[in-house]
Amino acid sequence: MTSSSLWQPFKLGRVELPHRLALAPMTRNRADADGTPGELAAQYYGQRASLGLLITEGTQPSADGQGYFNTPGIYTPEHVEGWRPVADAVHAGGGSLFIQLMHVGRISHPDNTPHGRLPVAPSAINADQEMFTPTGPQQTPVPRELTTAEVQAVIAEFRHAAASAISAGADGVEIHGANGYLLHQFLSPNANHRTDAYGGSVERRSRFVIELAQAVAEEIGADRVGIRLSPAFPLGGIDEGDTESVRAQYRHLVGELAPLQLAYLHLHHVGDDELLRSLRDVxxxxxxxxRYGRTREQIADEIEAGLADIAPLGRFALANPDIVHRLRTGADLNEVDPETLYGGAAAGYTDYPTLARTQI
Structure with missing residues (x-):
């Protein structure tokens, strides 16, 4: 049995949540080749509807935003139609669906995109990462630097994607500003060497993220928008400098985002509790x-410490469709099969057993 603090209801933006757990966004690489959610997606998310708030896998707002093959999009009519059964399944199970909008920037390869173009980024600096492509592992190429006008075009793509998500029946969107992808690249001094209004100082490096969040909030309502950040997380070749540099960057950014009254801030926390407390305060x-590596006994730690309202679950929820029931009752948990995390069909996606199935 987990802490009673997890089982208190909570109002998040426009939605009422039954407890303090949520489904964290996790890439599963099971969309159709054109980016339409695969036929099992509705079953996958519907199985986990008891989590209340379900944040989807990263979903590209444009062809340029795609980094990995078989990831979903939300920018064509076909994508919208593909997401509708997912939203319906989640709502039928009593949950709320937020589609995560993820533009990968330089973390891509032309072979993984529908148009085969070079990746785009704040600056023409290679992430120097290995990408899995249809023909095997390949190195990321040097990306093309976005022009100032193109930065505004990316913001317009996010606007369109957010509106498309709502049209598909989603309750909101999460802007992915973390984990080494495009927004995080703009924030990081080692990935952003721009000399225009979107590079240089902390304030200028923050500008793209702030303008994008403003635009999405204007498009669909701030109470339908969350944003994910990952201070000091070195994924995708990101290096944000020393501790004080990271604190300065994110205290400024979060301070500027706070007046927008977005539905939530989702932090991928890697250990700077002083920064976490200061962001919580504003x-x-x-x-x-x-926080990676939590045990089931630690899930509520940040909530009980007053540092968080909701605890998103990743692999616990991936391997246990009925994770809420298992945590409430203290039941054993299924283990994740690492061989089926990315790509494939039902195996390791929709076939993890529930307690009800194992007891038949």
């Missing part, structure tokens, strides 16, 4: 905190 709405 953020006016819900705070989600994800």
């Amino acid at each position: 953020w006016p709405t819900a705070l989600l905190v994800l």
